[in-house]
Amino acid sequence: NAGVMQNPRHLVRRRGQEARLRCSPMKGHSHVYWYRQLPEEGLKFMVYLQKENIIDESGMPKERFSAEFPKEGPSILRIQQVVRGDSAAYFCASSPSPTDEQYFGPGTRLTVT
């Protein structure tokens, strides 16, 4: 049973470009969570999605960030007009239900130059 998959593993963008991060949850998991790990900071919740629905986006910046989890295909975290402060590791986790344990992917390391 494949684990949570994220791609790309590393992404370099120049200031002002767009970053698209993809997450395929574990088989049978319909709940997806995105977290961000900034240098010198811990892991912080960003957004929680279920198929086709955003359930909780309280941790996501109001501007430039968006997330989706379509009926078919991976969940996508999109960052428009990236700035240097967006440089971080972005992790996706999935679970079969909101009360079950979350399993993490290997992360996407975004570097903004």
Next chain:
Amino acid sequence: TQLLEQSPQFLSIQEGENLTVYCNSSSVFSSLQWYRQEPGEGPVLLVTVVTGGEVKKLKRLTFQFGDARKDSSLHITAAQPGDTGLYLCAGGGKLIFGQGTELSVKP
């Protein structure tokens, strides 16, 4: 706001020593998870503790959940270099993480 505080933040020990990592909160959690993260990788789930006072063992690792479900501890017996990594406690639906304990075990 629920917060989790871990101590110590850094721990450097010799192979064979024992150690304990603490995770404390002023809030009650229905469960707490412990993860281990290696550089360049995502957190890997080690254990979930659910019941107050619960003790779970995973080989040389012993996890305890406080009676009031506000704190947890991780004890490693006879640490090995392979135990090196970042240990994170987490709780809540949208997981709240402690800041982590960076463990280094030297041979």
